[in-house]
Structure formats: structure tokens, C-alpha cells
Amino acid sequence: MRSYRLLQIIPFMLFACASESQQNSLQDYEEIDAATVLDAPKATPGSFAPERLYLVERGEYLVELLGCGACHTNGALEGVPDFDKSLAGSSIGIAYTTPLGDETPGVIYPPNLTPDEETGLGLWSDQQIERAIRVGVGRHSGRKIAIMPWQGYTKMTEEDVAAIVSYLRSIKPVRHKVPDEVKPGQKAKHPFVYFGVYRSRDGR
Template sequence: MRSTRAAFSTIFFCAFALYIAWHASHHSPSGPLDELPLPAAHGDESNAGAAATEANAPELVKRGQYLARLGDCAACHTSDKSRPFAGGRAIPTPFGAIYSPNITPDPDTGIGQWTDADFVRAMHEGIGKGGQRLYPAFPYVAFTRVTERDVLAIRAYLNTVAPVHYKPPPNELRFPFNWRWLMIAWNLFNFDEGRFVPDPQKSAEFNRGAYLVEGLAHCEECHTPRNFMQGLRKNERFAGATQAGWQAYNITPDPLSGIGGWSDAALRAYLVTGAADGHGSAAGPMAEVVQNSTQYLTDVDVRSITTYLRVQRPIRGGVTRARDTWGQPVADDVTTLRGTSITSVNGAQLFVANCASCHNWTGAGVGASAPGAYPSLVHNSVVGAASPNNLAMVILHGVTRNTLQADVLMPAFDSELTNDQIAAISNYVTKQFGDPHATITPDQVGALRAAQQ
């Protein structure tokens, strides 16, 4: 019976998609207006009013590099650091793995033969050089907001990177999701093409922040929950979502569940260094964002992003206490363990053996608020979260975050500790230093371990 229903659903979906394809080919509306001028819409605040042109190619490339960093292009399009932008990184989706393409100027395997119009069309419409529909793992849903001027600056920069002759693996998507033309149906419900239009009732700083967050920075792609089609649920913007086992936390201005209790200085420190004293440290995908992207933001852009996020609709989501208000330093368990014979998996013993040398016996960390410190587990937004998933993921995969301020490294314990041991450490840490109601089972750790990174 289930197989019959599944087959019927697939046939119905395909038939509907065929109708959409026919409709699109016979009713082609005129494209949206391009962008209105956006003040300070480029990376170099020192010449925010200047227009980059081909006559000023070095400045165009410089601005394109800044914008490419802001868009974090390297994160998805680099699988091997010795071959930047050559693609090949597997991006997990509920429908299978998508491998990022090569965007170096190699003429055979990259975008060396793409025209500027091809590149703009991909960024604005999600359509590749050969007319194929791109999957929204490439966030054209956000990039459509970016001005053509900035898109061309990014293209100018990519033209200067070293060409790499490399063809990424083919995508591994299940039927029928491997049919690219079905994206016509997806776009109908989840994609609104059009450039960003400033709000004349808002400040230039707000508009700059909106342009960045909604466009190149594509913050919603990780921090907004998704619907059953994997489109963004616009009524829950920035309320938090799960990506490959990692929780991208709520960044609405709610004081309990979001960033409403963070000062502007704390937000700046987190974006630029990856560490905010009394709040937490970036790990997982967010550590990559800091490393590849936000550490390079100008002060103007940091303030603009903060200004924009501050006025979004706060979403509480049932949270009753801020994540970074839990815990106090304790050390009693160290004394209790002395002379004790341990015959089973013991979280306190495992913590002392694997974690205490860096995070201190008391959980207070070493190095206080420095960006390269071993962070405190007290008043830590990961340890105080209602779900201990990110804590377990940090233990499994460690932390690597290289910034201009510090190189941060926490070793991964996935090959050293079993699921039972990681669950025991996680539960000990949340009980002693964070939200004691947040617990995890060995089976749940196993599911996180299996999540493709």
C-alpha cells in the first residue's frame, strides 16, 4: 500500500512539474526591474560612493574579492585547500549529496568559457551556462538580491584566481530529484527573482545590513527553518535550523532564545574573532563562516548587519532561559574521583581525562575572553542549549578556526571515544556547567556521527 501511494505521489508530482514547465515556456513574463542604486553597496568603505569600472580593474578585483569573502564562496567551492574554488565539496541534502562545481577560470572544467551574462544569470536566476536549472544548495534564492554591479565584481575577482583543471564528482541525488527541470516547480513556490530595493523609510545603515544579510551573506540559508520542499519558512525568519547535524541558532532579537541579550560589542567580537566572552565560541559551519568570511568584514558592514538584525521580529520558540546564562564553576567531582574504582562509563572521569586540561577542572576555561582561549563551559551558549547536539558534534569533530587574531584548534574525538563515552561526557558537561535538562543518548550520538559533513 505504501509503495502504491509513493508511486502515485511521484507520478502526480512529475505530471504537475511537466505542467509548470509547459506553462513557463508559453507564458514568459517580463523579467523584474534590475536594482535601484544602493548607497555604500560595496566592500571598501573608504570609497563607498565610487563606481568600479573596467577602467579601474584593480579596484574592481579588490572589491570582488571582498564580496566573494562576504558571500563565503570558498566554503562550498573548495574541497581541497590546495585547489581553492575548484569545487568538489559534498553538500548533504535530504535528497542526496550535491557536489559543488569548479568556479575557477579553467576553460574546460571551470567557468573560463562563461560570459558575464552567463555568470549573472546563474547568480540571479539559478540557471547555468547550458540552460540547466541549478539546485538551491547554491543559494541563488539569496544571490538574486545582489546588484549586477556587485555580481560582476565577483566575476572579475574569480577571473584572477588560479585555474584548476578538475571535474568534481557527479551529484548523488535520488530519483526523481536528479531531474533538474523539476526545479521549475520548486522555484514557483520558493523563489522570488529580483534585486534588492532599499527602503526609503529606513536608514542607510539598515538598508546596507538588509542588502548583506538577505543577499550575499545569505544568513537565512542556515538560520531559517525549511518547509517540506526544503524552501525557507519565511514566517520563521532567523529562528534557527539544523544543518548536517549542527544547530544554527536563533539570531532574532529575542532576549532569551536569540541575540537580544548580546551587546553590539559581543556581536562584533563573535563575527570578527569567532569568540564572544560570556556567550560562546563559533564551531562547526559557523567557524568556517568566521574563518572564510565575517572576520574580513569592515566595521561599517558589521554595524549594518547588527542594525538590521536588531529590528527583526523576535521569535521565542518556547525558550524560558537564555542559553548563555546557565552554569557556575564546580570542582567537587575531581575530589570525589580520587581513589575511586571506576567500573563503567563515567562522564566525570572521561571529562577529567579528555577535557579538563584545556577547559579546567572547574569548567572555567583557560584564557578568559581571548579569541584563542580554551573557552569557559560556564555561560556558554552551546553548553546551555536545550539540545546538546552541538556539544556532541564539537566533541566528535573538534574545532578548527583560523582568524587574524588566533588559530583555534580543539582535537576531534570521533576516532578516540565511543558513542557511549561521548554521550556520557556531553551529559556530564550539561549537568555540571549548562542546562541539566539537556541530555543525549548513545544512539543519538551515533546518528550525529553518521551525518555527512
């Protein structure tokens, strides 16, 4: 299975400038080269009707193209994906409040997308998976899905989203429970990265 790191393809930024300032609240952070592009795992033979092959293959293509595994695979956010756990969720989280101003930011761990019934999407209906991808509504949380760029998937065609669902149902179930969400103010027990988003004040 291939994995190559592409600098700057996915703009995640871990804060790293600790050594430059005594005051820096980010002294507990280190810089990583995290952008990872990885193959989606192959469908399990016999897990789908032969006439659905086209849909499953299209789903695999879309999942690879849209980089779902870069967040939903253990280790990928640090540039060292665990290929045995492709798409089975990440025990490295993503902070959704900024560690710059918040010593203990809120953190979400991208969940397991394999068909495992206990820790993955095994008990989700097709419609629930489709809604999570295109509308950003989770099955458990009842709130809008954070961090995942579902707005970019909203205009996906019915066929494409059905292809993704067929594909996710066809891969090997992997038991892997990701850590629970950490609310801002609580201390995360598992590592996390932060996506930096800045806007300059120039020109106002």
C-alpha cells in the same frame, strides 16, 4: 592563508547520533565540525587591466564575505580546506534529500569556479555566471540551482555581481572536476554532508 573554524556560523549539520539508537538509519554517518571561514585566493597579477583593480578587489571582498569558498573549496565542508584548490570545487558533496528518510540521498558537488576551461567557468560568458549567482540558473543543468543560497544574492547590485565575475576570472585556473550529481536512490561514491533543516510542530 588563514583558516579558522567558527562553530555554528554556518548551520550545517551532519547526522551523528548513530550510537544512540540501534534503528538509526544514520549509522554510517559521523559528526564533524565543518564550519570553515577561509580567505579567497588572490588575483593573478597581470590577469586584468589595471583600471579593473577596484572591481577585482571588491569581488574578492564579496566572495570572502559571502562565504562562496565554504562550499566551493575541496575539503572545506569537512573543515579541512585544500588551499591549493581554493574555489576549485568540492569533491565532498551536499545531500539535497534527507539521509534521515532516504538511505541513498541525492547529492550535488559544488562546482569549480576557477577559470579552467574544461572543469571550471573558463568558457562561461559573464552573463551566464551572473545568472547562476543572482537567478540560480545553471549553464548545463537548465534547472534551478540547488543548495546554493542564490535567493540571498538576487538583490545584489549590477556592480557587485560584475565585481564577483571579474574576480573569478582573475584567479588561477585550477583543473579539478567535481563528481557528477547523484540522483536520489543511487549510491554516492564520494563523501557528502547534509544541511539539517527542521521546523517544530509546536504551536500549530
